[in-house]
Amino acid sequence: AQSVAQPEDQVNVAEGNPLTVKCTYSVSGNPYLFWYVQYPNRGLQFLLKYITGDNLVKGSYGFEAEFNKSQTSFHLKKPSALVSDSALYFCAVRGSSNTGKLIFGQGTTLQVKP
Amino acid sequence: NAGVTQTPKFRILKIGQSMTLQCAQDMNHNYMYWYRQDPGMGLKLIYYSVGAGITDKGEVPNGYNVSRSTTEDFPLRLELAAPSQTSVYFCASSPVAASQNTGELFFGEGSRLTVL
Numbered sequence: 001a002q003s004v005a006q007p008e009d010q011v012n013v014a015e016g017n018p019l020t021v022k023c024t025y026s027v028s029g030n031p032y033l034f035w036y037v038q039y040p041n042r043g044l045q046f047l048l049k050y051i052t053g054d055n056l057v058k059g060s061y062g063f064e065a066e067f068n069k070s071q072t073s074f075h076l077k078k079p080s081a082l083v084s085d086s087a088l089y090f091c092a093v094r095g096s097s098n099t100g101k102l103i104f105g106q107g108t109t110l111q112v113k114p
Numbered sequence: 115n116a117g118v119t120q121t122p123k124f125r126i127l128k129i130g131q132s133m134t135l136q137c138a139q140d141m142n143h144n145y146m147y148w149y150r151q152d153p154g155m156g157l158k159l160i161y162y163s164v165g166a167g168i169t170d171k172g173e174v175p176n177g178y179n180v181s182r183s184t185t186e187d188f189p190l191r192l193e194l195a196a197p198s199q200t201s202v203y204f205c206a207s208s209p210v211a212a213s214q215n216t217g218e219l220f221f222g223e224g225s226r227l228t229v230l
Contacts, residue, residue, distance in 0.1 A: 104158075
């Protein structure tokens with residue numbers, strides 16, 4: 001069965017410092033991986049995806065993610081955090097059937113302090 | 115461009131009451147989904163639909179029903195509300211063709227339901 005895990009409930013980082021939000025996955029076959037962000041009282045917004053190709057994927061708002069097949073990881077990164085990046089981040093993997101269903105991790109709260 | 119619209123945004127129900135959460139999208143997406151979000155649990159799929167007239171169960175369908183009479187609308191019905199259904203509910207949609215179906219979902223802003 002497909003699954004994703006986000007090992008950290010919360011990540012704290014100072015503004016201007018690099019940030020990493022971790023995600024590991026378990027899939028059969030080639031993984032389709034995603035990151036979404038949720039701001040308070042809002043729906044989820046798509047950040048980036050890995051389907052195939054380069055292991056470093058660039059997305060919205062300066063975020064990027066690194067796909068590592070040997071470690072089955074898809075960590076979200078940003079070189080310089082902003083206070084406005086503070087939000088809830090979800091990693092997701094596409095389900096095995098071609099119905100677009102996504103399986104989400106439990107979420108990681110990112111807190112960026114000035 | 116409205117995207118995915120959910121109503122109501124907030125609702126309080128008594129145990130045993132029934133209600134329908136409405137979801138409409140104006141992007142002509144065939145695929146639509148209902149998720150519930152509970153703290154520390156991520157999002158769990160309740161029901162989904164791959165087109166008008168076609169629905170299927172997700173991970174946590176018990177206590178819910180759906181219908182998909184049109185491409186635009188995908189209402190979620192709670193027949194006998196229970197405290198365990200207190201949650202935030204999100205509707206989402208994704209594009210039509212399999213070649214476009216790379217998994218990017220477009221979410222509504224959520225409906226917060228409390229059952230007392």
